[in-house]
């Protein structure tokens with residue numbers, strides 16, 4: 001509700017300002033003409049984190065396919081996991097006078113200045129996948145994505161159940177996502193809160209693998225060299241877990257048996273590893289945000305109220321559930 005009031009306030013203020021200068025206000029019935037495309041389509045500027053993981057590839061495909069299906073003109077930028085590239089892209093979108101800006105912030109902090117520039121230009125912003133820590137909620141219209149704390153909590157709760165009869169310490173190593181990103185911060189938080197229920201569960205090492213396979217492999221190699229007894233790997237995404245598999249096997253250990261592996265995402269390669277018994281549990285994080293995002297873009301552009309937060313439906317998978325689900329997975 002707060003955001004809807006803010007949004008109405010935002011559109012009213014901008015409309016008054018722009019109408020005073022004779023410019024079309026955002027949220028009016030015009031569809032993208034001021035972006036110079038001339039074909040009357042809504043013009044969406046989207047800044048994507050990068051192409052770091054299977055999840056990201058599936059997310060990019062979903063956004064591109066849904067924009068085309070919705071008749072929305074998409075200006076897409078890949079930031080190669082650099083915040084300065086995303087800020088540059090957003091400024092370009094403002095210069096091009098797009099109708100709506102959407103982006104997945106690579107990290108949580110450092111967005112207020114550029115988001116204020118978009119607000120001053122009368123261009124509404126939608127956050128997708130990852131959120132920002134801005135105190136000023138009027139800087140964006142809505143957020144669509146997952147509850148990362150819940151994903152971490154579900155992962156920890158499964159481990160607590162699996163180790164409830166353990167009599168000694170259960171040593172956990174953690175591959176964190178991109179430093180400063182919402183999924184890394186929140187998954188770490190949710191997992192740590194859940195495993196506190198069993199004092200035998202101890203995180204003996206935790207380091208970022210930047211959500212990539214290469215990062216997961218390199219950090220897991222270090223973990224294995226420094227820690228003779230590792231019982232569990234908790235990886236913040238499938239791709240780092242898949243990279244870690246190579247290190248675990250190279251160290252002469254059997255993944256899924258010598259080391260229990262818990263990951264998050266449930267992309268096809270991760271689900272295959274789970275079905276094959278090399279992973280033990282996955283908490284799903286859906287990348288298929290495209291259709292819902294395009295609906296939000298149309299509503300925001302039309303000046304309609306939107307919820308402050310739109311969360312995606314997700315589940316979890318054991319090895320047996322992965323075998324059953326694999327044939328129907330879309331990504």
Ligand code: GZL
Pocket residue numbers: 052053054055056129130145146183211236237238239264265285
């Ligand atoms: C989560 C998303 C994360 C995925 C990773 O919504 O931001 O980024 O879990 C991806 O696979 O790199």
